[in-house]
Amino acid sequence: MPYPVEPMLAVPGELPSDRELYGLEVKWDGIRAIVHLDGGLRVTGRHGVEYTRRYPEISGFGIKNAIIDGEVVALDRGGRPSFVRLQHRMHLTDPEPVMLELYPITYMPFDLLYLDGTPLFDLPYRDRRALLDELDVGAPPYFPGDSDLLTATHEQGLEGVVAKRLDSPYRAGTRSPWWIKVKNLTTREVVIGGWKPGKGRRAGGVGSLVMGVFTEQGFTYVGHVGTGFTDALLDELYQRIRPLEIPRSPFCNEVPWRNRWVRPELVGEVAYTMWTDEQRLRHPVWRGLRPDKLPAEVTL
Numbered sequence: 001m002p003y004p005v006e007p008m009l010a011v012p013g014e015l016p017s018d019r020e021l022y023g024l025e026v027k028w029d030g031i032r033a034i035v036h037l038d039g040g041l042r043v044t045g046r047h048g049v050e051y052t053r054r055y056p057e058i059s060g061f062g063i064k065n066a067i068i069d070g071e072v073v074a075l076d077r078g079g080r081p082s083f084v085r086l087q088h089r090m091h092l093t094d095p096e097p098v099m100l101e102l103y104p105i106t107y108m109p110f111d112l113l114y115l116d117g118t119p120l121f122d123l124p125y126r127d128r129r130a131l132l133d134e135l136d137v138g139a140p141p142y143f144p145g146d147s148d149l150l151t152a153t154h155e156q157g158l159e160g161v162v163a164k165r166l167d168s169p170y171r172a173g174t175r176s177p178w179w180i181k182v183k184n185l186t187t188r189e190v191v192i193g194g195w196k197p198g199k200g201r202r203a204g205g206v207g208s209l210v211m212g213v214f215t216e217q218g219f220t221y222v223g224h225v226g227t228g229f230t231d232a233l234l235d236e237l238y239q240r241i242r243p244l245e246i247p248r249s250p251f252c253n254e255v256p257w258r259n260r261w262v263r264p265e266l267v268g269e270v271a272y273t274m275w276t277d278e279q280r281l282r283h284p285v286w287r288g289l290r291p292d293k294l295p296a297e298v299t300l
Contacts, residue, residue, distance in 0.1 A: 002114070003038075006172045008069075008171050012183070016180065019163070022165055023143065023145060023163070023164050027159045030071040031071065034067060035067070035109075041058070043055060047294065061138075063135060065117060080157055081158070084288065086288070089105055090289075107138075108140055110129075121169060122170075124169065186274075187287060189213075189297070190267070190284075191212050191219070193212040193250045193264045194260055195209050196224065196257060205238045206229075207226060211225055211270070214299050214300070218251075220252055223282075225284040233288070237289075244262035267298055271284070
């Protein structure tokens, strides 16, 4: 059994014109997790990060020999994935029982990569899903490519859909055009390069974060984000960025206002309305840290 398996990733885009060749899944707004079952249970994220103790709610499903791909999500009271709620768990390597009770996670399986000694990576997606459904591990359904699932997710406040070619194999560790993520909300990763001290209610802590991405010129400023935070998240961010402080700006271009600088090591996610002509994110809203992403992956 291969271990660890690196997840296959989707490319951003629109619904394909030949939609009958695809299946549609709900995009769950969580983080990827690969479950390895080989007598015991091991859970890994991207780049082989160990998740087994971090998410003890993930069980063995009564299966002895398999590899399952899926998403860890935290559901709100309405049953919708909440990335804000997931933030309370994703940094805890060994969560206390009270955190398990306050912020439980749910595992959404959506692919089967290995079963009873047989690798399934080269099987078409439709066949892997059929085998997964036979295991009865609680996999959410997928829908025909010409269904109105994208509209339904928009109406329900969900992030979007992933369109997967029915004949596509699984290529671990690649970002393949066989899978297309179609979002109702425009989001992207950014790297924290500094912070502006807060005023008023935020005095003594973080007022806004200075965001950057990597370009051919170097680490490039793309804007500040000061909305989308709870007080608890601001306190947590302050504790995480203070040890990363440096005396000079890490950006290759000019950044407005006086800021405090940090090594560009923390990746976060923001929602935004558009890019400006100056290559700045317009109306960004903070969605949370992404410890499953590497800073070098965050490019323009």
